[in-house]
Amino acid sequence: MDDLVNDSFGVHCPICGSKNYKRSYRTEMIAASFGPLVQYMHANCTCFACKADGDFYQENDAKIEEAVAQSRQAAVGKMIDNLSLRGHKPSHIERVLGLRQGSLKRWRERCTPEGAALLMVLMAKPEALEVLDNPVLWSGVI
Numbered sequence: 001m002d003d004l005v006n007d008s009f010g011v012h013c014p015i016c017g018s019k020n021y022k023r024s025y026r027t028e029m030i031a032a033s034f035g036p037l038v039q040y041m042h043a044n045c046t047c048f049a050c051k052a053d054g055d056f057y058q059e060n061d062a063k064i065e066e067a068v069a070q071s072r073q074a075a076v077g078k079m080i081d082n083l084s085l086r087g088h089k090p091s092h093i094e095r096v097l098g099l100r101q102g103s104l105k106r107w108r109e110r111c112t113p114e115g116a117a118l119l120m121v122l123m124a125k126p127e128a129l130e131v132l133d134n135p136v137l138w139s140g141v142i
């Protein structure tokens with residue numbers, strides 16, 4: 001998908017200032033850790049005057065952030081289910097980490113990036129829960 005742009009938004013080539021450039025899109029996929037691939041439309045502009053190309057509208061970062069957030073939220077329930085299958089029930093995780101009861105249930109609907117990051121770490125290193133739950137293993141470490 002290409003748009004020929006004639007400065008209707010006041011955007012110019014950031015290198016030479018020309019208003020004469022082409023805007024095109026390509027489909028890209030991105031995923032958060034443990035999350036599904038999510039599609040977004042990656043924009044690219046090419047200046048006809050100086051041949052510079054890039055994200056003249058600075059729109060890609062927001063699209064990438066949104067796609068990663070969508071993937072991350074989709075991963076949360078799967079990570080909670082997987083940890084549960086590995087013997088770490090939500091109530092156990094909440095107790096060991098000092099989270100409010102029902103936190104993981106709420107995270108299934110809407111999770112912060114920090115909560116999702118915590119789940120990603122637990123997915124990568126679930127043995128951390130045993131360490132945290134056993135003072136013998138962590139006392140005297142710091």
Ligand SMILES: [Zn+2]
Nearest residue numbers: 013016047050
């Ligand atoms: Zn240019």
